[in-house]
Amino acid sequence: MLKCEICGKQADKHHIVYRSQGGIDFPLNFKYLCHEHHRGKDGPHKNRKLDIQYKLELQDSLEALLYKDFYFLDELVELLHINKGMLKRIFKEYRLYKEGYKKSDIIYRFMGKKVYTHYMMEEYCDFIANL
Numbered sequence: 001m002l003k004c005e006i007c008g009k010q011a012d013k014h015h016i017v018y019r020s021q022g023g024i025d026f027p028l029n030f031k032y033l034c035h036e037h038h039r040g041k042d043g044p045h046k047n048r049k050l051d052i053q054y055k056l057e058l059q060d061s062l063e064a065l066l067y068k069d070f071y072f073l074d075e076l077v078e079l080l081h082i083n084k085g086m087l088k089r090i091f092k093e094y095r096l097y098k099e100g101y102k103k104s105d106i107i108y109r110f111m112g113k114k115v116y117t118h119y120m121m122e123e124y125c126d127f128i129a130n131l
């Protein structure tokens with residue numbers, strides 16, 4: 001049984017970058033959450049701030065893990081346990097330099113073609129404070 005990372009109850013697999021946002025199937029993009037911590041009011045599907053927080057955490061982990069400026073797909077398969085066929089399809093539209101794919105392109109794509117910033121969370125808090 002998969003356990004919720006927050007409370008330990010039986011969990012579902014949540015995609016931090018949703019599949020509908022271009023999220024990819026690989027372990028770092030998964031978070032195991034029980035129904036309440038997943039779909040409830042304190043879960044990322046209802047709580048926008050938490051959603052952004054999880055995304056920022058993922059983006060930070062990717063930044064830390066990918067310490068070189070360029071990577072070949074085989075290296076990404078190794079490091080991130082991603083299916084190679086899927087990676088090949090995904091990265092077709094990105095430029096392959098002789099050193100590999102650019103780290104910034106890789107992270108951008110993994111984040112669903114978005115760059116998340118801490119500012120997005122502050123923006124959200126300001127919005128709430130002004131309600």
Ligand SMILES: [Zn+2]
Pocket residue numbers: 004005006007008009033034035036037
């Ligand atoms: Zn839970």
Ligand SMILES: [Zn+2]
Pocket residue numbers: 013014015038045
């Ligand atoms: Zn989910």
